[in-house]
Amino acid sequence: MTTILVTGGTGTLGRLVVERLTADGHDVRVLSRHSRPYAVDLRAGGPGLDTxxxxVDTVVHCASAPRGDEDAARHLITAARRAGVGHLVYISIVGVDRVPLGYYKTKLAVERLVEESGLDWTVLRTTQFHDLILSIVRSAARLPVMPVPSGVSSQPIETAEVADRLAGLASAAPAGRVPDMGGPEALSFREFADLYLRASGRRRLRVPLPLPGRVARALREGGNLAPERAVGKGTFAEFLTRTERARPSTP
Incomplete structure (x- = not known):
């Protein structure tokens, strides 16, 4: 039986990774800021991290925050080396080396810290989760006129499928940078908006929203996509069917 620590183990992805690893018979520890007995803020480090x-044999690093991810990774890596951890698995994002978004730059920096950590490691990049696309179109639909980013597509993937893959990687030997995971289809945000409005029973006038700047240009060029790695199975439409069916229709 392997002892595996999952950082961010109460989050959207981490919670599912914990479930998969536990079901596979591993001794799983959950680390997050408020989850006892391993309540640790990785950005601050401290003796609780050593405890x-x-x-621990393997760490699956799912924890992430708008700020402080590089500090968190440094603290985790330093403590993992002290503890003699044999394998560090990190979840990253497709396009972190192509889209000049601040958060993506941070994820790329953490990838490099992992690669240079002196630990045996595995890094998996995936496209964005269905949940993120839903949050974008749902927020836009709250307005009387629904702005839709023009010329931009996304290739979302089912979170549970990523959790399955991470659990498998954590149970296997370190593999370095493994092939990316992309969702089954890339759709424009106009298509995402249409699917959401149909599933939620809403009616909105949709207005194209041109996005300026280098980030938007990289997205229009497909820097966030992995068409050659469209290995996901669950579509956004199927995800919407599950999440919106129980919600009351909103005019």
Whole structure:
């Protein structure tokens, strides 16, 4: 039986990774800021991190925040080396080396820290999750006129499929940078908006919203997509069917 620590183990992805690993018979520890007995803020480090890592074979690093991810990774790596952790698995995002978004730059920097950590490691990049696309179109639909980013597509993937892949990687030998995971189809945001409005029973006038700047240009060029790695199975439409069916229709 392997002892595996999952950082961010109460989050959208981390929670599912914990479930998969536990079901596979591993001894799983959950680390997050508020989850006892391993309540640790990775951005601050501290002795609690050493306690959480004591006796751990593998770390799956799912924790992420708008700020402080590089500090968190440094603290985690330093403590993992002290504890003799044998394998560090990190989840990243497709396009972190092509889209000049601040958060993406941070994810790329953390990838490099992992690669240079002195630990055996595995890095998986995936396209964005269905949940993020839903949050974007749902927020836009709250307005009387629905702005839709023009010329931009996304290739979302089912979070549970990523969790399955991460659990498998954590149970296997370190593999370095593994092939990316992309969702089954890339759709424009106009298509995402149409699917959402149909599933939620809303009616909105949709207005194209041109996006300026380098980030938008990289997105229009497909820097966030992995068409050659469209290995996901669950579509956005199927995800919407599950999440919107129980919600009351909103005019």
């Amino acid at each position: 959480a890592l004591d006796g």
